[in-house]
Amino acid sequence: MSRTTAPPRRTRTALISACALVAAGLATATGMSGTAHAASVACNVTYTTNDWGSGFTANVAVTNSGTAALDSWTLTYNYTGNQKLTNGWNATWSQSGSTVTAKGIDWNKSIAAGATAGAGAQFSYSGTNAAPTSYAVNGTTCNGATGPTDPPTDPPTDPPTSGSLVDNPYVGAGVYVNPEWSALAAAEPGGSKISSQPTAVWLDRIAAIKGVNGGMGLRDHLDAAVKQASGKPFVVQLVIYDLPGRDCAALASNGELGATEIDRYKSEYIDPIAAVLKDPAYANLRIVTTIEPDSLPNLVTNTSDRPTGTPQCDTMKANGNYITGVGYALNKLGAVGNVYNYLDVGHHGWIGWDDNFNSTAQILHQAATASGATVADVQGIIANTANYGATTEPYFTINDAVNGTSVRQSKWVDWNRYVDEQSFAQAFRTELVSVGFDSKIGALIDTSRNGWGGSARPTAPAAKTTLDGYVDGSRTDKRIHLGNWCNQSGAGIGERPKAAPAAGIDAYVWVKPPGESDGASSAISNDEGKGFDRMCDPTYTGNARNGNSMSGALPNAPLAGHWFSAQFQQLLKNAYPAL
Template sequence: MAPGRVRPPPERIPSVSAQLLSRLRTAAAAVALSAASVLPIATAQSAHAAAARVDNPYVGAGVYVNPEWSARAAAEPGGTAVSDQPTAVWLDRIAAINGVNGSMGLRAHLNAAVAQSQAAGRPVVFQVVVYDLPGRDCAALASNGELGPTEIGRYRSEFIDPIATILADPAYASLRIVTTIEIDSLPNLVTNAGGTATATPQCDTMKANGNYVTGVGYALAKLGAIPNVYNYIDAGHHGWLGWDSNLGPAVDVLKQAATASGSTVADVQGFIVNTANYSALKEPNFTIDDTVNGTSVRQSKWVDWNRYVDETTYAKAFRDKAVAAGFDANIGMLIDTSRNGWGGAGRPAGPGPKTSVDAYVDGGRIDRRFQTGNWCNQSGAGLGERPKAAPEAGIDAYVWVKPPGESDGASSAVANDEGKGFDRMCDPTYTGNARNNNNMSGALPNAPLAGHWFSAQFQELLKNAYPPVGGGGGTTDTTAPTAPTGLTATAATSSSVSLAWTAATDNVGVTGYDVYRGATLVASTSATSYTDSGLSAATAYSYTVRARDAAGNVSAASAALAVTTPGSGGGGGSAGCTATYRISSDWGAGFNADVTVTNTGASATKGWKVTWTFAGNQQVTNLWNGAVTQSGSAVTVLNAGYNGAIAAGGSTGFGFGASYSGANTVPTLTCTAS
């Protein structure tokens, strides 16, 4: 498939039938206040107090569990194993703001989120999808939406303005409100408009009249003006925008929208990828740099010259390009992992045979779709990683924006008053089109309208979940572990502190520990020790540790430990900046690493330099967002022209790939700033 010919994932519209609500209303009420978040806790906070703005809204917070989705999931066999997971609330039409057919409206959901925050004694993230642009979903038919291509005035006054008014209510000031802004819209302008091979008349219209760009800009400006709202713009997925000819133009279009209609880049917290799609979080059995008999993986039919093979590498690359284009250096990425687990019996246990590049890729890829352009109710899909805060540098969270079990679109035409049409990509007998390289659609049969509950899909997602879902109905344990005790510093240098503590105890077993430096989560580990690196010399730090159990409960914090690092003396820190080093992937003969540079001074930097000495034979092969020189094992990285200036307390970063043999230990970094 040529670049830009992949279909985006179009219809992701939750809606609730009156009959289903009647059956589940009692169950929904029962879980509205008691559903527990799976994300880590930092500090207790009154739901009545205004929430201070934070760099990553997911760190140190719970996430709202939608009682309507939770009740539907719990009503399925085995569904209680995941029914306490947080999912997003979708506003897909004007009527949804106040509720449709007896379903909860926006205020009802926000009130329930405040109640969950009060019950848990901690801040809560409320996730909402804003999805009703004029001429919406211009490249598909499953739900073109209620507003015509020219109805930008109605979009502003009847959709965005009322949402903004509700979100700005002081009653909700304690919540961290995360918005997903208009999925599929802006990427469609890149691949499906303006003379491309896959252009549609509707997408051409939307590109010509500019209402996607101005509409998104208006939404960003209105919602971004609310102090506790965090806007994330949809950025497609790697199988849609991962080619060089698509990724750069996509960033440009998003930048255009972020500076339209009164918006600025300051109104953008970050971007979300794989929204309601199925692309694998990580492909463990091959990388884009692999070759088979001299043929690059990029030449395989599956990869088809794409630059990325999974969502993690794509998300990080998108972030880097967005920062280079002028977005804030601290922006973060969200990855929707609700349906990209690809577990079950069909999951490959290792790489494919090296008889050909196609055999190698097809035999090892965990994404089992016929083609990455397939987006509707995919057969064989499974639940993915559970929602989690700050899983990797630059990734704000794994999230379940698409509520598992809600259909992508009907598998045959269904008369309705919801503006939802019939797209052949939802028909399991369809043999495809140019957007999926004429492959079968891979869709499940007997699917209902987009957003309606699809029991067979939910059961398929449970069966194929990866990580697997525990047997039966899950655990009902509600007792938190004991707090870790005996937190001590076993060693401290000018750039690091080594911590150790006594294990906590729990009814269902302790599964790990969350380490906090002040109020910031710095590590999640299964060990009872951790070394916090990249610190400043002669600086005081405070640490606490919390325990987690198999049921998702989190303990109270340990007693706080105050540690002051020694003076520099040639160690790994400086008065102006610190640098932390993280290996993001390692395949034995090479690895990728990310380095985060943080300004610890009182004023903005003009430039920075990070140096280190490898303990082994590591050799940097390529580096992005900086300039590198290496002499033997000694490495020096200078800032690029666009990221030398870091605001006080702010961060930037760079990444690199390297080859090695033998051990691959993490070096001690030295950071200096001017």
């Protein structure tokens, strides 16, 4: 579970256009009557870019400087080069020849007097990339002058939003579209269907804070998020992922820091991240962090007192550096007034058994009260990070029985108390409250790769002839075993990111960017600290963690976090809901 980067940012330009116009034919629906009215419009348009030489993102901000609300807006402009639209967000974008059009969507098409609506898009180009020289709003042209070549660096005059956390950061907010991932997705056949979706930014090593191999660093992403926000409530999602002795039970996602290097984790990783997030320039963003995937659950299930234990996990449990590190991250990041910390809790096929459930809740509480942290530094949990468990199983439940025998006794469920991520996340959230966490904590579910669509997806419950036949025929999750986690064959894009989809669930999110490998299919020499895990080898016949089953992994996979085109194409093909 790692991140790679795309081409570097090169230049940024800005152009401001002021216009006053009368759109005599501008019509908007008013209630059920269909009545239309004419409206006088006065506006300012700001255009900025983030350019890396072969492509760029463009952000537009349409400000209504009139005295009445602007009930709808359509912005058009022309390029003089060969710029080509690849995807867009926060507006309906299209291109015909050199003319680009952006239309306001449901949540931002109405702009109150003095307010601003923002939108962004990504383009490819070669040669020159001159900014547009004029704009049209609702069919009337207005011209303006070129602004500064870079955004102003002075802190905003508005006071920071420190200490003003909302119950659910996703409600009423836009979410950051990572232009690096978006460019990779859009370059794939059919990739434009999802390339405008928001995904998380993985800070998987110290170098990622400033940017790896010329790619975007943390400040670059936050600057881009501010532009995409255009003054509206806006979430940017970060994965904090560089603990000492990282992923003690999985070689593919091992990290750069040794088991004892907790001081480096604090001073070279967490402290610099916190310093960037404290910048007043980012005070109006809602910064959502996923804290250290897979770490704390490993201390419950993968130490030597379990059949699946490893010496590496014994070491991390004994030295306490997972607990210390997570507590330190919660404390330092939680002190930033606009950061929302979500603790990773594994997934239902890992923590859903009775002997793991409460033990994991207890160890999360231990970490949340270590290194100066308190439970107030935790806004929620995240389930299924970079995993494949179905969000919901529509055709069977944990309460079903066949010939009087509970489905819990089936080979697939194997005495687990949950059959999907949503029921698990809701129940685990309640368990955390019972051990001392705040009653208002929410939950996120990573739905980036758990759709399980395609021809293999059932459309109804199977016949209740045999127990295993009923469960296997009814389940949408088509993995060979619940313990399989690496580049799974047959997986598909899951539910699209969505705020407040169910009780206790803050959002469905795409934390693992679709198309990024879980690990290499064979050993690959690298300087990223990533080993070779046989669970990523399609020929591997398994171990105790997956019931000695085949791994179910795709062949020819690159290192964890590197782009895996074949996986991306499979995810598109098997998406559910279908794309």
